[in-house]
Amino acid sequence: xxEAPYHDRDGWIWKNGxxxxxxxxxxxxxxxxxxxxxAVFEGERAYEGVVFKSREHSQRLHLxxxxxxxxxxxxxxxxxxxxxxxxxxTGLNSAYLxxxxxxxxxxxxxxxxxxxxxxxxxxxxxxxxxxxxxxGIRLTIAPWRRPAPDTAPCQAKAAGLYMxxxxxxxxxxADGYQDALMMDWRGQVAEATGANIFFVRxxxxxxxxxxxxxxxxxxxxxxxxxxxxxxxxxxxxxxxNELASxxxxxxxxxxxEISPIGEIAxxxxxxxxxTEQLMADFSALTLRKNAA
Ligand code: PMP
Numbered sequence: 546x547x548e549a550p551y552h553d554r555d556g557w558i559w560k561n562g563x564x565x566x567x568x569x570x571x572x573x574x575x576x577x578x579x580x581x582x583x584a585v586f587e588g589e590r591a592y593e594g595v596v597f598k599s600r601e602h603s604q605r606l607h608l609x610x611x612x613x614x615x616x617x618x619x620x621x622x623x624x625x626x627x628x629x630x631x632x633x634x635t636g637l638n639s640a641y642l643x644x645x646x647x648x649x650x651x652x653x654x655x656x657x658x659x660x661x662x663x664x665x666x667x668x669x670x671x672x673x674x675x676x677x678x679x680x681g682i683r684l685t686i687a688p689w690r691r692p693a694p695d696t697a698p699c700q701a702k703a704a705g706l707y708m709x710x711x712x713x714x715x716x717x718x719a720d721g722y723q724d725a726l727m728m729d730w731r732g733q734v735a736e737a738t739g740a741n742i743f744f745v746r747x748x749x750x751x752x753x754x755x756x757x758x759x760x761x762x763x764x765x766x767x768x769x770x771x772x773x774x775x776x777x778x779x780x781x782x783x784x785x786n787e788l789a790s791x792x793x794x795x796x797x798x799x800x801x802e803i804s805p806i807g808e809i810a811x812x813x814x815x816x817x818x819x820t821e822q823l824m825a826d827f828s829a830l831t832l833r834k835n836a837a
């Protein structure tokens with residue numbers, strides 16, 4: 546049996562300062578955010594009822610809005626509180642959260658300087674991002690590249706930047722893969738369609754410099770967990786012709802957590818010591834209440 550669609554579920558969604566019944570958390574079709582992608586969002590997880598890195602996610606939401614030219618009319622503290630209340634209302638121990646801010650429907654057209662800025666927060670149960678992730682996920686190469694930093698505000702978690710991600714992920718799925726590895730505008734390895742990427746060679750972690758894609762909070766967490774373990778981490782330009790030189794590879798993201806990679810376009814990887822160690826350390830961190 547397939548799950549109920551997102552618009553037709555029980556529960557409550559926090560919207561502009563109050564909880565509304567899940568099915569009533571709607572927007573009008575003439576909403577700026579829908580037509581012109583003037584929307585920014587966060588994907589987060591709560592573990593043991595506590596939102597992981599809540600403060601950092603709320604701060605990034607504020608930053609994303611700033612980069613898109615608007616201010617969210619709720620402080621970081623208010624957003625943190627609203628997220629905690631939203632999770633508490635679900636009664637779930639572990640939950641996925643979405644916070645989204647968007648320009649409303651007061652004016653239509655490319656310019657909409659004074660449209661209301663809305664904010665909504667929803668939480669629900671969402672298991673592993675990738676089915677059978679422990680088998681090692683299979684990636685192909687994306688047909689689209691991450692844009693240069695002067696082409697789009699690449700550090701914003703902005704809805705518009707996901708257009709090429711959906712196109713790439715759909716193309717991958719059509720070819721029987723689970724996700725796509727995106728190169729950047731220079732042809733360097735960048736990230737997957739909704740997660741950052743790491744590689745292992747001779748016990749050393751390699752990851753692309755986040756200079757034209759999201760410097761994920763999970764990416765930052767994994768880098769610090771690795772360094773704490775004495776694992777060397779090198780952030781550098783990685784070129785596609787190096788892919789075969791790595792032995793392990795994995796994705797990181799709030800939804801993906803740490804997802805071992807089994808294959809990138811016929812090159813095979815096997816999760817081993819480094820991936821397993823970091824997965825164990827990440828679980829230990831997230832499954833502790835009020836994780837720092
Ligand atoms: N890149 C993209 C395109 C993403 O959507 C995400 C998920 N937010 C990430 C990277 C990882 O970011 P984070 O670890 O902060 O969730």
